[in-house]
Amino acid sequence: MTLTLHSLGGAGTVTGSRHLVENDGRRIMIDCGLFQGYKSLRERNWKPFPVSPKSIDAIILTHAHLDHSGYLPKLVREGFEGPIFCSSATADLCEILLKDSAFIAEKDAFLANKHKYTKHVPALPLYTIKDAEAALKQLRPIPFHKEVELPGGGHVQLRRAGHILGAANAELRWGGKKMVFSGDIGRYDDPFMLDPEAVEAADYVIVESTYGDRTHPKNDPMDALGDVIEKTVQRGGTLVIPAFAVGRAQLIMYYLWKLKQAGRIKIVPIFLDSPMAINATDLLCRHLDDHRLSPEICKQSCNIATYLREVEDSKRITRDTMPKVVIAASGMLTGGRVLHHLKAFGQDERNTILFSGYQAGGTRGEKILNGADSVKMFGQWFPIRAQIKSLPALSAHADSDEILKWLSGFKNAPARTFIVHGEPKAADALRMRIDEELGWNSTVVDPVDRYHLESHTP
Known part of the structure; x- marks a missing residue:
């Protein structure tokens, strides 16, 4: 069996998080986000998806922000039929966010056509409210801390990540290996959100690096x-x-x-x-x-x-x-x-x-x-x-010190740490800190590469 990780988004940038794990011909994707920001990134939302959406068995959402969930309506319209696992609050927020995203897309296309400030004739929305409603029907809310079986034989467990309502890090057990996806890590001692929960063990950690090269001011x-x-x-x-x-x-x-x-x-x-x-x-x-x-x-x-x-x-x-x-x-x-x-x-x-x-x-x-x-x-x-x-x-994102604090909760070093969801400078700065302060084997993920992970038949 061959277990692989391929980041189809959220690598080399802070948007479009889409991490595809493949095992013996089956596919699980963690997050399904929109690309935002530079035009060259936004245009990737319109390109054909790198793999057949129908071939993906399930999706796990870490949280509801559009850079992690906003591509779902398009993926469903193009053939994804599987369940979308997430926390209860994430499901509720997705109902708001995805419908609103579709509404804005439709409205922007309408105004662009009406006032003719578009190079595309006619301008079309990336997806519609009808597409968003179809995607929402595939959401499957699951409790925190409960292990749930996935199509294809894997198992997922969610832990609280702070950040926003319902945000989670996702532990995926598959092919005899344990992978932990941080999602977006929240702040410690935040007056509003809960602290990110510690994770004790993993073979592979996939960690965000939005603020990997800086710390937040300490002022009130x-x-x-x-x-x-x-x-x-x-x-x-x-x-x-x-x-x-x-x-x-x-x-x-x-x-x-x-x-x-x-x-x-x-x-x-x-x-x-x-x-x-x-x-x-x-x-x-x-x-x-x-x-x-x-x-x-x-x-x-x-x-x-x-x-x-x-x-x-x-x-x-x-x-x-x-x-x-x-x-x-x-x-x-x-x-x-x-x-x-x-x-x-x-x-x-x-x-x-x-x-x-x-x-x-x-x-x-x-x-x-x-x-x-x-x-x-x-x-x-x-x-x-x-x-x-x-x-x-x-900011609701952990800074460099707080990311290191969350990583320090692992009792043993993972075989490899993959750094995602950050601009190149931030991601590499975090890699250096992980190497120097934790002594772990870490890699800044390249969206072109498919990473082979050791696996065996359970």
Whole structure:
């Protein structure tokens, strides 16, 4: 028997996580994400899948973020018929995220055709809401810590990874070997999410490296957020926070609730302008085992903002010149209502655009954070004159030290550690730390290579 690992995405980049494990002609894939960011990466979403989708026996999702789940509707439309195993909260979040992703894809194609700012005639969505609904029918929620048999003879067990609701690392036992996929590792001692759970043993570890070359600031993110709000309001400006609808938006609302409790932002109105983030926020109090907040604090922090569900309400806020805080998706300015707020408020130096998480290369967020004085939206260029701030301490991703802490939970060195889900510089920096501090055999995964793992018939 031949056991192999081939990363069809999430290698050499932080997007498009798709890790294919093959054993004696059977196939299991861990994650099924969208490529985001640079055009050359996004175009990979449109290319034929490297293997027949119908030949994949099952998929395991580590969590619901689109760079790990967002390709599912297209894969199902092209023939994947197997079960998709994930945690209960991940299944609930996927119902929100995948439908929203499809809605945006359809809307963008409609607007591109209507206003003729496309080279493709006609512009088509990557997938439709109907495709997303078909994929959702194949989700199979499983409990944490319970070993579940997979088609093809393997077994999977999920452990909590922190990061966002339902996030997991996945232990795959197959071909007599144990492989652990980290997924996205969360922060330790986070006030909101649970700590990543330790894993004691594995033959092979596949670990993310998003922040493999840096550590997060040690300053208090709530205090820093309060400072940004106070200075923006003093200028008579509006604070726009592009936030990932799942995870980051809820954490920011918790900090805003704490700031209100402390009396620092008593009269500043707060708006959550993202139907997806609103729906994800509603799930917080349904999945109390997935985070640290008590039922009462969960309810209070979720009620700190005025929810803007209707488009007309969102438009009203863009016309409002009074100081306020607006939280809107998407977190990297790749689409969604936040673009209308960027258009409305990004051109005035009294206002602030505050980035609260990782900005993948090629996204509008990355360009603005690196000093771009204009960005293209809706087929036009718009100047950026607002103050630009970043709070990396708000990140939901483990930094380099925290990744090493999670890896140190293994009692014995794995035969090999594969480093994925990071830009080349970050991935190689993590490889060097693993080699030097843990003494493990580690490899930065190349998307071209298929890695052969030892296996035997159970």
